[in-house]
Amino acid sequence: MAASLHIFSPEVCLATELIHELSQWTQEQLAQTLLIVPTQRLGTYILAGILERHAAIRTPGIITLEKLLSQQAQLPNVSPVPDSAVELILHQELEKGHFTQLQVGHERELRLLHNELYEQGIRGDALDTLERVIAEDIYKSEDHLGSLHVRAREIKTILQTLDDILKERGLLTRSALLAACAENISSAWNENTLQPYQHILFCAYTSVARSWRPVLEKLLQDDRASFWLHEAPDLYHSSSPLKELVAWIRAQAGAVPTASSRVPPREPLLPKAWTAASAMEEARWAISLAQEWMEAGLPPHEIAILVSKESTYAGPLRFFARGMDSCNIALAQSFAALLPGRFLQLVHSLFHGDEECSHLLALIQHPAVEHWIRDHSNAPHVIERLREGLLHAGIPRDFALISQELPDSLGEIIKNLLQIFSAFRPDRQAKVSVWQHDLDQLVKEFDIFYCAEDADILQSAEDLYASFVDSLRVLDSVSSGLMSGRFFWELVTRHLLGGDVRGTGEPLAGLQVLSIPEARSMPFTRVILVGCQEGFFPQALPQDVLLDNYLKKSMGLPGWEVLESMEDQTFHLLLARIPQMVLLRSKRRGDELVVRSRFTEGLMVQHRLEEQDLPLWTEVFAIPSAGVEPLPDELEGKIPVDFEMIWSSMSASRLEKLIRCPYAFLLHHLHVQDFRPPPWDGDARREGVWLHAVLESFFSGLYEGKRLLPAWDGTGEGFAEAALERLMTLTELLAPTEMKDSPIKRHLEQHAWPQFIAHLQLLGADKPNKRRENRREIGFGPGTQREVKIQVGDRWRLLIGRIDALDRYDDLTVITDYKRRKTPSITASERGLAPQLAIYALALACFDPALSEQPLLLGYWNIYEGQWKTHGMNKAARDHALARMLGSRQTPDIEALKEGITTNWLWREEEIRRRERFFADPSACELCIYDGICRKEDPRARRRIQQQNFWAQRLKGHVQERESDAAE
Numbered sequence: 001m002a003a004s005l006h007i008f009s010p011e012v013c014l015a016t017e018l019i020h021e022l023s024q025w026t027q028e029q030l031a032q033t034l035l036i037v038p039t040q041r042l043g044t045y046i047l048a049g050i051l052e053r054h055a056a057i058r059t060p061g062i063i064t065l066e067k068l069l070s071q072q073a074q075l076p077n078v079s080p081v082p083d084s085a086v087e088l089i090l091h092q093e094l095e096k097g098h099f100t101q102l103q104v105g106h107e108r109e110l111r112l113l114h115n116e117l118y119e120q121g122i123r124g125d126a127l128d129t130l131e132r133v134i135a136e137d138i139y140k141s142e143d144h145l146g147s148l149h150v151r152a153r154e155i156k157t158i159l160q161t162l163d164d165i166l167k168e169r170g171l172l173t174r175s176a177l178l179a180a181c182a183e184n185i186s187s188a189w190n191e192n193t194l195q196p197y198q199h200i201l202f203c204a205y206t207s208v209a210r211s212w213r214p215v216l217e218k219l220l221q222d223d224r225a226s227f228w229l230h231e232a233p234d235l236y237h238s239s240s241p242l243k244e245l246v247a248w249i250r251a252q253a254g255a256v257p258t259a260s261s262r263v264p265p266r267e268p269l270l271p272k273a274w275t276a277a278s279a280m281e282e283a284r285w286a287i288s289l290a291q292e293w294m295e296a297g298l299p300p301h302e303i304a305i306l307v308s309k310e311s312t313y314a315g316p317l318r319f320f321a322r323g324m325d326s327c328n329i330a331l332a333q334s335f336a337a338l339l340p341g342r343f344l345q346l347v348h349s350l351f352h353g354d355e356e357c358s359h360l361l362a363l364i365q366h367p368a369v370e371h372w373i374r375d376h377s378n379a380p381h382v383i384e385r386l387r388e389g390l391l392h393a394g395i396p397r398d399f400a401l402i403s404q405e406l407p408d409s410l411g412e413i414i415k416n417l418l419q420i421f422s423a424f425r426p427d428r429q430a431k432v433s434v435w436q437h438d439l440d441q442l443v444k445e446f447d448i449f450y451c452a453e454d455a456d457i458l459q460s461a462e463d464l465y466a467s468f469v470d471s472l473r474v475l476d477s478v479s480s481g482l483m484s485g486r487f488f489w490e491l492v493t494r495h496l497l498g499g500d501v502r503g504t505g506e507p508l509a510g511l512q513v514l515s516i517p518e519a520r521s522m523p524f525t526r527v528i529l530v531g532c533q534e535g536f537f538p539q540a541l542p543q544d545v546l547l548d549n550y551l552k553k554s555m556g557l558p559g560w561e562v563l564e565s566m567e568d569q570t571f572h573l574l575l576a577r578i579p580q581m582v583l584l585r586s587k588r589r590g591d592e593l594v595v596r597s598r599f600t601e602g603l604m605v606q607h608r609l610e611e612q613d614l615p616l617w618t619e620v621f622a623i624p625s626a627g628v629e630p631l632p633d634e635l636e637g638k639i640p641v642d643f644e645m646i647w648s649s650m651s652a653s654r655l656e657k658l659i660r661c662p663y664a665f666l667l668h669h670l671h672v673q674d675f676r677p678p679p680w681d682g683d684a685r686r687e688g689v690w691l692h693a694v695l696e697s698f699f700s701g702l703y704e705g706k707r708l709l710p711a712w713d714g715t716g717e718g719f720a721e722a723a724l725e726r727l728m729t730l731t732e733l734l735a736p737t738e739m740k741d742s743p744i745k746r747h748l749e750q751h752a753w754p755q756f757i758a759h760l761q762l763l764g765a766d767k768p769n770k771r772r773e774n775r776r777e778i779g780f781g782p783g784t785q786r787e788v789k790i791q792v793g794d795r796w797r798l799l800i801g802r803i804d805a806l807d808r809y810d811d812l813t814v815i816t817d818y819k820r821r822k823t824p825s826i827t828a829s830e831r832g833l834a835p836q837l838a839i840y841a842l843a844l845a846c847f848d849p850a851l852s853e854q855p856l857l858l859g860y861w862n863i864y865e866g867q868w869k870t871h872g873m874n875k876a877a878r879d880h881a882l883a884r885m886l887g888s889r890q891t892p893d894i895e896a897l898k899e900g901i902t903t904n905w906l907w908r909e910e911e912i913r914r915r916e917r918f919f920a921d922p923s924a925c926e927l928c929i930y931d932g933i934c935r936k937e938d939p940r941a942r943r944r945i946q947q948q949n950f951w952a953q954r955l956k957g958h959v960q961e962r963e964s965d966a967a968e
Contacts, residue, residue: 002222009576013577017228031059031060078177080172081174109546113155114159119178119179129554130152131153178209178211182212183211206241216252235572269579274611275586280316287305298526301510303525313530331513332502336497350421351421364383376413389410435483443465457503460501525579527580531586532583636663636934656835664934688820691748695756719765731748747864754866765809772810774808776805799846813855820864831900853874856894874894
């Protein structure tokens with residue numbers, strides 16, 4: 001006898017059909033039933049559906065085909081090897097330099113090729129076929145054919161070497177092991193196989209590896225078995241994995257008619273297609289819509305948000321789902337994002353680069369390290385005292401100095417910690433087994449898996465770590481040399497921290513957030529698909545380097561068409577049976593325009609589907625309250641004002657607001673105050689005034705008319721030591737009362753001020769008999785002796801400002817603006833979003849035109865980082881600056897900066913006059929202090945404000961013009 005077949009049309013929900021069938025079985029029948037399903041999640045749904053119809057049952061067995069192969073096969077003395085171990089072995093072989101076509105970096109592609117050969121059951125002769133195909137190809141040049149011949153032979157050699165190394169150690173790759181298991185089970189199949197089951201249901205598969213088909217052949221001959229599959233939907237592609245599987249099964253079993261559903265299918269609705277501004281907006285709207293459906297009475301587990309690219313959408317979806325009563329997010333996340341991963345990252349950062357107090361502070365606040373410290377110290381509040389001690393120790397560039405600054409008991413804790421972590425310095429050399437042992441000891445010492453995230457995520461993380469340790473053991477067995485700490489951390493970063501961990505969650509616990517492939521046969525009634533765009537769904541095709549698609553197909557491998565048809569098949573199966581789908585995509589990804597998915601494109605052509613801009617979710621799905629009049633969408637920034645009066649005089653900060661966003665400029669002009677609380681790290685403005693005062697008074701010794709120190713006249717030998725002593729004296733004298741004991745002083749002494757002194761030496765401030773002039777706080781504008789008037793279009797404007805520093809030397813003049821922490825980018829200066837230095841250059845050309853013609857540099861000095869950034873230089877200064885590495889050939893010309901700022905200024909004024917209001921421009925509104933005042937998130941005004949991004953449109957036009965000029 002033979003198995004029974006049930007092949008249903010795509011519109012039928014297989015899970016619902018199975019539930020209907022199994023609900024009619026007796027408890028004894030169910031107890032003797034084995035369900036072979038593609039995912040354990042689908043089995044759980046089927047089981048829950050049966051329980052809804054039975055008060056109690058003896059549950060059937062539920063297993064995936066992969067797990068069935070692993071459990072049933074009898075393969076003594078054989079173990080699976082992790083993928084990372086395979087790549088490490090390949091890396092070692094490539095590093096030996098025995099190959100000309102293969103290089104380090106090809107490991108992953110070689111591993112995937114090795115897996116494909118076993119999955120398709122053609123490992124034995126595929127590479128011989130490849131060599132024959134290359135030899136018979138008459139359309140390629142002889143040189144190219146020669147390199148392909150060599151490449152084919154080298155691939156054959158390295159894959160055989162891999163198999164030999166693994167075989168010697170009793171190891172097999174996952175694909176090879178499953179292929180061997182399938183062969184073993186099929187050769188030993190009899191009536192006792194899969195006992196005590198009397199009913200074996202093979203359900204809902206859409207593809208099966210060819211090397212597993214021997215087991216399906218035996219199932220097709222077993223009268224206990226039945227196959228429950230979908231007919232393949234009509235696709236753009238001529239074939240698909242499901243069409244091939246069903247055709248093969250029919251050929252084995254004879255002609256089988258399509259089964260009719262006993263559960264009336266629900267009529268699916270045409271999907272809705274929306275475009276959002278960003279992935280964050282997609283995620284927020286998807287969660288909001290799902291909540292609306294649940295509030296309307298739809299069971300949460302019948303709603304799914306399907307994710308096309310987990311790395312892009314997992315974070316935003318987790319963020320917006322916080323606080324939901326029921327939500328199961330079963331998406332992959334990086335090991336590095338979990339507490340164990342963050343611990344290893346912090347250990348790595350200790351000795352990677354400079355030894356900084358900030359790294360120690362971060363490390364001692366990690367929960368695993370906090371537990372360790374409390375266990376090794378009886379002192380109360382030890383973590384708080386350590387944190388305070390490290391802050392007062394300052395930021396020296398050596399951990400030994402830090403521990404010396406602490407009291408004895410606290411210093412001893414830091415010494416003990418550093419002694420443990422010093423084993424992981426990047427310059428250390430040791431055998432692989434030593435690195436593996438030390439890593440295991442570190443993990444046990446700090447018990448980093450003790451209380452990480454949810455239980456299933458934790459289990460997945462521990463499994464990934466165990467797999468990585470197994471990989472190190474395998475590598476140790478084939479390696480006799482020493483491994484550097486730098487390479488060890490590369491392995492940790494690539495194969496552990498970069499690995500994905502996935503929790504299945506609770507399949508029936510509320511709203512389901514899944515990857516698209518996991519939902520192929522799930523019985524959802526509402527689906528929101530985020531990321532429905534080219535490159536995400538369907539995914540971008542792989543970038544094969546060693547063998548192209550033609551050669552792979554010639555060998556007998558499926559080729560990239562199968563990848564495309566698999567996603568096509570998935571989409572059409574969902575579309576056929578899901579009652580309502582919502583397709584979301586972003587308009588842009590960063591600065592790049594996004595193209596809608598060809599699946600959406602097909603629906604637009606076939607069914608006249610319209611893709612619309614995404615409104616606030618309540619505008620479409622919520623029912624408006626009766627009798628409530630909507631508030632008018634009043635235009636922002638429309639007030640009676642004399643434009644000439646409001647911008648007749650302009651400072652750099654006011655001009656920056658005007659160019660970035662006219663509405664912010666208006667609010668600032670009207671003295672609307674920022675209502676945000678002060679920053680967490682204290683009064684940043686007072687600290688900035690203090691540090692500026694130190695630099696202002698360094699040369700003159702004067703501050704606000706008061707003599708603090710004699711004027712500076714130090715040059716020659718001992719310049720650096722004397723300058724540092726003077727800077728620290730001024731730092732102490734000018735420090736605000738509440739900052740007298742600030743730990744920043746240690747950072748200034750050991751890093752910031754020495755870097756500033758080195759910069760002065762580079763300019764020539766330490767050279768005796770060198771002409772120099774050092775001017776500070778040079779004010780210009782009304783009320784000063786320097787009135788600066790410039791022409792903007794056909795109108796004159798007064799400039800107001802104060803230059804922090806103007807330093808003249810024999811061969812160079814330097815204008816500097818001091819910044820406490822963050823300096824603008826050069827791109828921002830070029831585009832006019834940071835006009836300060838251009839304003840200084842315009843002012844200097846007015847009150848000292850002769851000096852502006854001399855070799856001139858414009859730049860920022862970052863006080864905390866101790867770094868100089870040149871943002872502009874004139875032609876006369878270019879050679880001098882390049883010789884001292886004070887700029888590059890790409891540094892903008894000062895005349896271009898001045899012309900750019902006046903052009904942008906004139907353009908913005910004309911835009912405001914034409915619209916007769918100070919409109920909000922959202923092109924560059926990140927971190928705006930008026931974020932809570934602007935109506936850009938108001939649903940009545942949001943779309944209109946988004947369309948007012950005139951600065952971005954202008955910038956885009958300029959970029960296109962430059963690209964066109966470059967092409968010509």
